[in-house]
Amino acid sequence: MNSMGQPTRRGIGGFADGIKYFFQGLGWVARHPRQWLFGLIPALIALALYIVALVLLGTYAGDLAAWVTPFADGWSSGARDALRFLLGIVIFGLGLVLAVITFTAVTLLIGEPFYEKLSEHVEEDMGGVRKAADIPVWRSIIRSVRDSLITLGYVLLFTIPLFILGFVPVIGQTVVPVLGAAVSGFFLTVELTTLAMERRGLARKQRFAILRGDRSPALGFGVLVFLIFLIPFGAVFAMPAAVAGATIMVRTRLAPHHPTQDQTAL
Template sequence: MGHFRSFLDGIGFFFQGLRWVTRHPRWWLFGLIPALIVFVLYATVLYLLGTNALAIADWATPFADGWGEGAQTALHALFGLVIFGAGVVLFVVTFTATTLILGEPFYEKLSEKVEETHGDVPTGHELPLWKSIPRSIKDSLVTLGYVLLFTIPLFFLGFVPVIGQTVVPVLGALISGFFLTVELTTLAMERRGIARKGRFVLLRGNKAPALGFGVLLFLLFLIPLVAVVAMPAAVAGAAIMVRTRLSPA
């Protein structure tokens, strides 16, 4: 029951962030700018992937060239659906990292403003922009590596009957949600001087709230345009979670 309660607490942090941005609409609009730019770029790539999914499936299944037309069509449709689904999951997982990197000055300021409304803002660990952006890129690539380490096996397990349609989507949501929390809490944790390894340790020790926060966002980000609208609230909620739950000192 304690873990379930903590999971719900994690969900609650998003709604606290949503409440904050609704009370500060100017900062919500401010946080929409980089998210909207990245969304347009990603939507274009997804459109191209969707329109070419069957062609990619045909190229990836040369072993089926001798099959009957009906069997080939079914296989290509299945492969095309899985390829597009993998693209959507990759979109969700990398959207946050890409948006945070490109919009770091925006979200750093937004995160600071959230903390200001809760008291003093931690200081003493600031980096100049020319140092913080390369470090953010490096950290995001490391996180993406961990994501792929888990999601690539899940991709192939998705072809297994029953398991691929039940267990795999749940595991995918949990894994993707956890790493979304990793990305979103980076700004507030770096403000406290917590490096990448320390952030992973801290979040592994608070899996339930980290999963509650991240899984909700993963599901929301699957809905078109919601990722853009919810991004400022997600950044605000992550700052509140770090300040009040993960690293209150």
């Protein structure tokens, strides 16, 4: 059931609906190229920060591997170097996974004014929406950081075990990538729908409950975005479309007429 009490498609049908919402967002930014260019700015800033961070991680991955394996100092040089080389690869690989997962949250945090305006333009283009009470900018930033950290905690709770299981033969090359895409996709949807849901006065727990209650489109939308974000520069160019698509999904399916509430509390 959706927020109006009407039946919604689940399973494959709901998953396909989620994919559809991304392409609707892509169509919207294609019709509003200025908004697309406007939305590229924070994504480019975030990309530059992540490139610097990953270069530093790649440079010092070996040193980090040596730091966490002091017990190997007395080993033969061959065994010690092999262990630390493999651990360095694991550290860098985990850094890449975290970069993909956290890119959306960091980009939204950097570009909240940009994406808030983009999301509002989508709403206005589709007839407008009655907004919840405005809150001070500093309070909004604190809440956004807090909610992003909580979401990251949930992501790590699933991602780290899956990353380790990725080294298990057969399962690591079949089941784990599918589960990883589903987990990452769902939490990408959590982040991307935040703007539109907060506009309706929905707190973090309410947003999670809505997405869990209509999980199929959340997965369809998020998994597609996750796969696009894996393409080099895909996250930068697709971010405005993802924000627009998430707004359309919230407006038309997840919380189309949800009553607004007071947002003054953290």
